[in-house]
Amino acid sequence: MEDLIFFGFLVLVLSPFSSATLRIPSNAKLPSLQAEKLIRELNLFPKQSINIVDHVNNGSASIGPKIVERRFKFPNLADPSVSHEDLGHHAGYYNIQHSHAARMFYFFFESRNSKSDPVVIWLTGGPGCSSELAMFYENGPFNIANNLSLVWNEYGWDKVSNLLYVDQPTGTGFSYSSDKRDIRHNEAGVSDDLYDFLQAFFEEHPQFAKNDFYITGESYAGHYIPAFASRVHQGNKAKEGIHINLKGFAIGNGLTNPAIQYKAYTDYALDMGIIKKSDYDRINKVLPVCETAIKLCGTDGTISCVASYFVCNTIFNSIMTLAGDTNYYDIRKKCEGDLCYDFSNLENFLNQKSVRASLGVEDIEFVSCSPTVYQAMLVDWMRNLEVGIPALLEDGVKLLVYAGEYDLICNWLGNSRWVHSMEWAGQKEFVASPEVPFEVDASEAGLFKSHGPLSFLKVHDAGHMVPMDQPKAALEMLKRWTHGSLSGATAEPENLVSSM
Template sequence: MAPTFSLLSLSLLFFLLLLSPLPSSSQLPPTLNSAKTQFQRLIRGFNLSPKHDVNTGRPGGQSPAVGPAMVEWPLKLPVYGDSGNSIQDLGHHAGYYRLPHTKDARMFYFFFESRVRKSDPVVIWLTGGPGCSSELALFYENGPFQIANNLSLIWNDFGWDQASNLVYVDQPTGTGFSYSSDDNDIRHDEDGVSNDLYDFLQAFFKQHPQYAKNDFYITGESYAGHYIPAFATRVQKGNKGKEGIFVNLKGIAIGNGFTDPEIQYKAYPDFALDMKLINQSDYNSVNELVPPCEQATKICAANGGDSCISAYATCNSIFNEILAITGNINYYDIRKPCEGSLCYDFSNLETLLNQKSVRTALGVGDIEFVSCSSTVYQAMQMDLMRNLEVGIPALLEDQIKVLIYAGEYDLICNWLGNSQWVHAMAWSGQKNFTATPTVPFVVDGAEKGQLKSHGPLNFLKVHDAGHLVPMDQPKASLEMLKRWTQGKLSENESEGRLGLL
């Protein structure tokens, strides 16, 4: 069995930045340079040291515009373990896609064919935040292999490629190995990001037509609570408009996501009190900050622009006040202590992926790995306080399955805030979902969570997990994926399954 690593996903770094102290709205400078400086300082503080603010690709300027739009090659990485399979045997690939509607953008991706059946669904995993890449989720959470302390790769016994044909992309452009030499290619909102992802998906199924009819699922965590609803909505628009290859979208899954800022910020005081992080007196004080946050998010929704930066600062004061009370707490998993200023160490990933031999094996040549891009983060700031829940009801009405899951010990995108926005969401099944009892989620005879389901909507609170459910509960998260994609998450089955709702 692969060991569990106490390493925070790069997707989480975004939320460290999102909820780190900022000036009040009245103190915000006229430019965003201070945010960029803060981003860079926080990266260094967490032992990340990307050499560049954004990935611009090969030295010397633009990439050739000639040649096929998508170029893919087999992965050639040594993996150790007793699986009996080589990485080449399992059909693992990497590639670049030249994004249309850009000057020079190339999106880098990994594709891992299922270890079990090629008929398994195609599952795409989206990274957690604007500015950070997807590779850490791949190598330390639910990918086919993980990075050991000595920088070797070992097989992950609970990789999601055991139940799906798994795709990871570095997005938005400028993160990870995705790059452009032109600043105009940097995205600023969900429309730009989701259009790029849709274009990539069309090219991917053209490249792999044998998978085009497989069930398709969009998954991810953290800030993917923004990306996923927007991308799914774009897929549905393309399907209904017959824009290209029909994408057999069956569902979306968001883990410890950031989706509805107004409701989720309001939940911080309640979660902190319930978990005994603060006392009643503290709660009363912190709760006074909630009404200004609610008002600020409404102004952001109406006006956009700078009002959304002000809303971010106003709502952030709720979280910052809780941290001022709790002190040195690991807010991605309140069970785990931090050592000094560092709660996690990201350095192994950068060390591995920036080795020349590894870059050669990945097929990226001289292109350097940019773990997190301050330029991309800065560009996406107007998007932070948008409410992306608004797109989900239409997906439910189209019978697209929606799974919202959350580890119970995460503070920053806590299960309570996620549960509250799910329950508040207006759709035709809202009353029945609210009235449905919660039942145990059982794996190998042990309760691993609490599930609530009605129709296409599922909410799962995962026990003994923080923000990174696939890392903290690898077996349970793989079982969750299997049952959900097979339509068995809420069925009455044999031992190890759930009770009847």
């Protein structure tokens, strides 16, 4: 009842500020429209809204009590000289132990350098978008050519790590369940599933269990990653299962602390010339209501969290009304109609019969981005995931927050502000630490500051997807950070690119 009263209160408070550019937009009433807009902007058209299957078939996806995995070679690899035996490439499913019927799909690429390299897991955001988006367009071993052949990515993160991509939450990508109760609505459910996935993975691949382990990802993974890191750390402390050698976690252009990041939208938009000072003043009138809504979400977390999503996104939507066809993932670019990026080759490639056969997914649909998962996570959207990070830092787990400077939706300014305002033992020293150039090939690729386990990097000439926009700098970032220093003191840039 209190939630309904609060929602009514928000409507009343917001009404004086309504204008042509400051109102809850019509599509805010239907989160499915917002999710579908997100998907169309990437030129993706999944056949299903989520992978909840009515029955489990007799295909390879259902064989075995625990795991279905196979070594594979993509049939469209443009380099015929590489044999199946040369590739440490694995794909398959794990049953998620504490779910009702969830099976999580993943790709695992052994390092092109050394099996002793760190194990790095990548989580794509959305929420509800498959990690194959990053695998083929950002930092995976391959890029998809226009003729749907695969070419080696010169800057794939498997050059310096054993690289793991997971389709999550359940229902995303090739992951599926036959029970709707496996649809997740919060970070507790998401991180428990990922922890169960890791336990199954390291049980099957014990030779990698002692390697250093890092969690990475971008966008809404700014929620997933801290929660998952805390879950792994908790499992290690409680000796729940296989010990996971968690060394650090990295968030790229993420949404982590909404109260601070939503407040930064108008500042960033004004600084970048997207809005005028009069627009800035008008839109900022919603900020106190947004802040109040987020506080109530943090204490009660049900309908008030959904209400805060609608209220606070009025700020972003008002900016975008003024920005017109500006691509909010990269404000240097324009969107043409609904299309901001063309990632359609992802679906075209993975829907080929030869590819599906090589992966063993049989008739499981590929859901590139799931509007159902997006809607299910609305109650989670405005939660502050920064709160669990100080305990990790103080136990020596490293955090890297990096952000491309031309992204609006998870902009570097908001990320920098929450990182600087986070209270932990080293906060004072971090804030006082100097900002220094991040140099790649003797050129400034960004600016960073570090103290102890915490680092923040602003990446030049990049938008929301840093590994896509600046692949060489992103690879060098990962290499240096996992080796101990973004300064490059321990890195070997001349060996960055090696031949197969």
